[in-house]
Amino acid sequence: MPETKKAIHFGGGNIGRGFVAEFLHNSGYEVVFVDVMDSIINALQEASSYEVTEISDEGETKFTIDNFRAINSKHEMPKVIEEIATADVVTCAVGPNILKFIAEPIAKGIEGRKKSEPVAVIACENAIGATDTLRGFIEGHLSDSIKQDLKSKARFANSAIDRIVPIQPADAGLNVMIEKFYEWCVESAPFEGNTPSIQGVHFVDDLQPYIERKLFTVNTGHATAAYYGHNRGKKYIHEVLEDEELHDIVQNVLKETAHLICTKHSHISKEEQADYVQAIVKRISNPVLKDNVERVGRAPMRKLSRKERFIGPAAHLAEAGEKFDCLLGSIEMALSFQNVEGDEESAELANILKDKDSKEATSQLTGLEESHPLFGPVQDRVKAVQGLYRVDSVKA
Numbered sequence: 001m002p003e004t005k006k007a008i009h010f011g012g013g014n015i016g017r018g019f020v021a022e023f024l025h026n027s028g029y030e031v032v033f034v035d036v037m038d039s040i041i042n043a044l045q046e047a048s049s050y051e052v053t054e055i056s057d058e059g060e061t062k063f064t065i066d067n068f069r070a071i072n073s074k075h076e077m078p079k080v081i082e083e084i085a086t087a088d089v090v091t092c093a094v095g096p097n098i099l100k101f102i103a104e105p106i107a108k109g110i111e112g113r114k115k116s117e118p119v120a121v122i123a124c125e126n127a128i129g130a131t132d133t134l135r136g137f138i139e140g141h142l143s144d145s146i147k148q149d150l151k152s153k154a155r156f157a158n159s160a161i162d163r164i165v166p167i168q169p170a171d172a173g174l175n176v177m178i179e180k181f182y183e184w185c186v187e188s189a190p191f192e193g194n195t196p197s198i199q200g201v202h203f204v205d206d207l208q209p210y211i212e213r214k215l216f217t218v219n220t221g222h223a224t225a226a227y228y229g230h231n232r233g234k235k236y237i238h239e240v241l242e243d244e245e246l247h248d249i250v251q252n253v254l255k256e257t258a259h260l261i262c263t264k265h266s267h268i269s270k271e272e273q274a275d276y277v278q279a280i281v282k283r284i285s286n287p288v289l290k291d292n293v294e295r296v297g298r299a300p301m302r303k304l305s306r307k308e309r310f311i312g313p314a315a316h317l318a319e320a321g322e323k324f325d326c327l328l329g330s331i332e333m334a335l336s337f338q339n340v341e342g343d344e345e346s347a348e349l350a351n352i353l354k355d356k357d358s359k360e361a362t363s364q365l366t367g368l369e370e371s372h373p374l375f376g377p378v379q380d381r382v383k384a385v386q387g388l389y390r391v392d393s394v395k396a
């Protein structure tokens with residue numbers, strides 16, 4: 001009998017249970033969830049299965065996920081390390097800011113590797129180069145000798161992951177309702193011909209066009225809808241898209257990023273990108289998802305950072321002397337996403353905008369250099385949100 005494959009997955013949240021674990025399970029892996037939230041781990045330890053419901057225009061399809069275990073890394077870190085030492089795959093969907101916290105057990109599992117085959121490490125976060133970032137943190141915990149021969153112990157592949165998983169109803173327990181559409185692209189080169197077998201994953205030679213197209217279309221459009229929607233008092237994303245003015249704003253922002261994507265990645269034609277944009281707008285307009293603007297807008301400081309969905313494309317466009325004023329509107333709305341209940345970054349953003357002058361705030365929030373052609377236009381939006389035009393001009 002063939003040996004069962006084992007995947008360790010950090011983050012038993014929405015995308016973890018609903019997407020990553022579903023694919024791993026359907027590909028024959030035993031999934032070991034690792035999380036720090038007692039309620040999720042206890043529920044996973046008590047359950048023998050849960051349900052993933054895919055929803056689309058054609059109706060619902062239910063999948064049962066079983067063959068999993070769960071470990072609470074807050075209390076049982078040695079067990080986590082032990083599991084990684086014998087795993088085939090390690091994935092995570094914890095949020096880009098959490099990668100540094102999961103690096104140490106992965107490093108220790110790699111140090112204590114008991115399998116002759118290297119473990120495949122794939123971070124499933126909405127960020128460019130998330131696996132590279134995780135690898136950097138992992139290497140900080142590895143001995144020099146292991147680092148020199150890391151390829152024989154672990155292979156690291158970046159990925160782009162796209163599927164909308166809204167906040168689940170309070171009584172859903174472990175069950176997850178998820179859109180039917182998915183895209184999970186993973187770099188193939190790090191595996192040197194021996195890619196892990198995960199059904200539904202699209203292994204690609206060059207991830208850059210996929211991750212940029214995804215982040216600068218799906219996430220730019222979605223977050224634009226969220227921030228404008230929050231500003232206009234909308235509750236759900238589909239309500240934002242039902243508003244004609246806001247719908248046009250989202251489409252116009254995506255015209256700017258489409259121009260960038262087609263210019264930068266010449267094999268993506270204007271027609272192909274236009275179709276992709278309309279498919280995305282249709283996805284995010286789906287009322288069945290009942291996706292809250294606060295969920296989609298969560299973590300505004302991460303979303304305003306240098307390589308992310310607004311500053312990333314706007315900086316490229318500004319450098320090329322191209323139009324980016326619709327993206328500036330999204331940036332201004334993101335800056336206005338302050339003190340939202342349950343969102344720590346939105347409170348920190350409010351404090352920065354209150355305590356710092358516009359130059360310091362622009363620099364801290366966006367990571368742009370003052371000499372960058374985008375700096376001035378963003379600083380103007382920062383000033384507008386601060387309502388400090390006169391104070392700033394006195395300071396300058």
Ligand SMILES: NC(=O)C1=CN([C@@H]2O[C@H](COP(=O)(O)OP(=O)(O)OC[C@H]3O[C@@H](n4cnc5c(N)ncnc54)[C@H](O)[C@@H]3O)[C@@H](O)[C@H]2O)C=CC1
Nearest residue numbers: 011012013014015035036037093094095096125126164165
């Ligand atoms: N929800 C979505 O539609 C999509 C989310 N993503 C990405 O997936 C990631 C996770 O998103 P969601 O699942 O929506 O969030 P979530 O909040 O539902 O899940 C995150 C999970 O990580 C856990 N966690 C936090 N710190 C941890 C640690 N130190 N060790 C282990 N687990 C830890 C949390 O307890 C939580 O269960 C994010 O990077 C997000 O950008 C990507 C595509 C779609």
Ligand SMILES: O=P(O)(O)OC[C@H]1O[C@](O)(CO)[C@@H](O)[C@@H]1O
Nearest residue numbers: 126161162163164165218222296
């Ligand atoms: O934490 P983030 O970056 O908002 O990730 C969730 C986003 O990813 C998406 O699922 C798109 O794949 C959107 O639903 C959502 O806006």
